[in-house]
Amino acid sequence: xxxxxxxxxxxxxxxxxxxxxxxxxxxxxxxxxxxxxxxxxxxxxxxxxxxxxxxxxxxxxxxxxxxxxxxxxxxxxxxxxxxxxxxxxxxxxxxxxxxxxxxxxxxxxxxxxxxxxxxxxxxxxxxxxxxxxxxxxxxxxxxxxxxxxxxxxxxxxxxxxxxxxxxxxxxxxxxxxxxxxxxxxxxxxxxxxxxxxxxxxxxxxxxxxxxxxxxxxxxxxxxxxxxxxxxxxxxxxxxxxxxxx
Amino acid sequence: xxxxxxxxxxxxxxxxxxxxxxxxxxxxxxxxxxxxxxxxxxxxxxxxxxxxxxxxxxxxxxxxxxxxxxxxxxxxxxxxxxxxxxxxxxxxxxxxxxxxxxxxxxxxxxxxxxxxxxxxxxxxxxxxxxxxxxxxxxxxxxxxxxxxxxxxxxxxxxxxxxxxxxxxxxxxxxxxxxxxxxxxxxxxxxxxxxxxxxxxxxxxxxxxxxxxxxxxxxxxxxxxxxxxxxxxxxxxxxxxxxxxx
DNA sequence: CCAAAAGTGTTTCAGCTACACCCATGA
DNA sequence: TCATGGGTGTAGCTGAAACACTTTTGG
Numbered sequence: 001x002x003x004x005x006x007x008x009x010x011x012x013x014x015x016x017x018x019x020x021x022x023x024x025x026x027x028x029x030x031x032x033x034x035x036x037x038x039x040x041x042x043x044x045x046x047x048x049x050x051x052x053x054x055x056x057x058x059x060x061x062x063x064x065x066x067x068x069x070x071x072x073x074x075x076x077x078x079x080x081x082x083x084x085x086x087x088x089x090x091x092x093x094x095x096x097x098x099x100x101x102x103x104x105x106x107x108x109x110x111x112x113x114x115x116x117x118x119x120x121x122x123x124x125x126x127x128x129x130x131x132x133x134x135x136x137x138x139x140x141x142x143x144x145x146x147x148x149x150x151x152x153x154x155x156x157x158x159x160x161x162x163x164x165x166x167x168x169x170x171x172x173x174x175x176x177x178x179x180x181x182x183x184x185x186x187x188x189x190x191x192x193x194x195x196x197x198x199x200x201x202x203x204x205x206x207x208x209x210x211x212x213x214x215x216x217x218x219x220x221x222x223x224x225x226x227x228x229x230x231x232x233x234x235x236x237x238x239x240x241x242x243x244x245x
Numbered sequence: 246x247x248x249x250x251x252x253x254x255x256x257x258x259x260x261x262x263x264x265x266x267x268x269x270x271x272x273x274x275x276x277x278x279x280x281x282x283x284x285x286x287x288x289x290x291x292x293x294x295x296x297x298x299x300x301x302x303x304x305x306x307x308x309x310x311x312x313x314x315x316x317x318x319x320x321x322x323x324x325x326x327x328x329x330x331x332x333x334x335x336x337x338x339x340x341x342x343x344x345x346x347x348x349x350x351x352x353x354x355x356x357x358x359x360x361x362x363x364x365x366x367x368x369x370x371x372x373x374x375x376x377x378x379x380x381x382x383x384x385x386x387x388x389x390x391x392x393x394x395x396x397x398x399x400x401x402x403x404x405x406x407x408x409x410x411x412x413x414x415x416x417x418x419x420x421x422x423x424x425x426x427x428x429x430x431x432x433x434x435x436x437x438x439x440x441x442x443x444x445x446x447x448x449x450x451x452x453x454x455x456x457x458x459x460x461x462x463x464x465x466x467x468x469x470x471x472x473x474x475x476x477x478x479x480x481x482x483x484x485x486x487x488x489x490x
Numbered sequence: 491c492c493a494a495a496a497g498t499g500t501t502t503c504a505g506c507t508a509c510a511c512c513c514a515t516g517a
Numbered sequence: 518t519c520a521t522g523g524g525t526g527t528a529g530c531t532g533a534a535a536c537a538c539t540t541t542t543g544g
Contacts, residue, residue: 014259057343084327087345098257098345214494214543215495435524459521461522
């Protein structure tokens, strides 16, 4: 950071890529766009685009998401979080592109009106074989984003970002189950969540039917807390051993 | 990511910044360099520099660290981990600079031979008032890096990255205490570490004096595990409440 | 009545905290 | 001998897992 010369180096293009998740119909879904041009024409890719000269990466991420998928930040309920930056020199065959990746969570999936830029946009089930390999290194980015979200559910109150303003504890539990791919004990989950001050707040008197059948469930709002002490650990992958790479 | 034109946008400079931590003499220290030029001449800053057109950010980070501080990756014992990317348009007064920040941990601090680029390099105590505000937004980067490292100690085996190849459990415990700024019960810490398979491996027969006094301590090596199940939680900051922003 | 989901109670067990206590060494 | 840090033992608490049970709805 000592010797500066604006033109001493070949210019870098800086882009953003977004892995936007939601939970719909009991499944984890990702927002993908179909590429209309080479390279990777016809392949699915993460939404994203160039960072403009006067904007921060996060600003660019919100703008591109709206432009490309017609999905704006409705009611400010879009949770956006920087994932990491991918900078391998050959990750784009045409030029040097450094991409700042974001993981995003949205509660209810509004309709996707394929925006100005992209040929097609759709919420596809995460991990599905329906969309082959993604363009560029987007498979890796998507996988990293999924890992990050799964981990953050353990020690933050992030799960409410998948839920509408008013939700039941069963819906909140489904977020954990769908992201982790496991089943949780409803009784223990309930106690754990309610025992964490500020995770959720009950809406007095309100209740709603969920599965069509069953007792109506009380409604809750997201509380002000952001972190979980102690954390809500997912069942150990191995039989309680230190994980090796 | 649809319409490409290499010169359609003002070029971005892409740099790396490193927050390199070590534990020396019972204190957490950071590697800083003194700036020789404007802006912020004479101020302390994180080591870092430009990413070259043909290298990934992590490669650039290792190279700059060696060039600027003369501190190479001795024995491959440098733990380097991407933190996040800082891209606010005004973070450098001269031009648009997007910086990929890294957190790094090293075991024993070899001498720092202020390298080619920097005026001076030194290991300064973290949080000390000795170095005023850092250049650019480096105070924030350093703070973010400290948070990240502190958090990762809880649920990964990262602490061994601060230790030499052979270390005692007291030294390992000191890493936690120094980074978290708390005291830990030696007995319980010992049991917890040994109960996690793959965290450390005892070196049979070896022992060493540590504080000059006291019983010689057994020596251990880092094991192959990377994550901690269940985690080693630090004492809650508040009286066991969900943390609010 | 039955199925399904919400919600409560209870037993059991693992893990953590706290603290007492012994061991080996230098001063 | 005392101070210091390593290392072991143990009683008690907390919280999570597992599972039985009640409640309230739709079919």
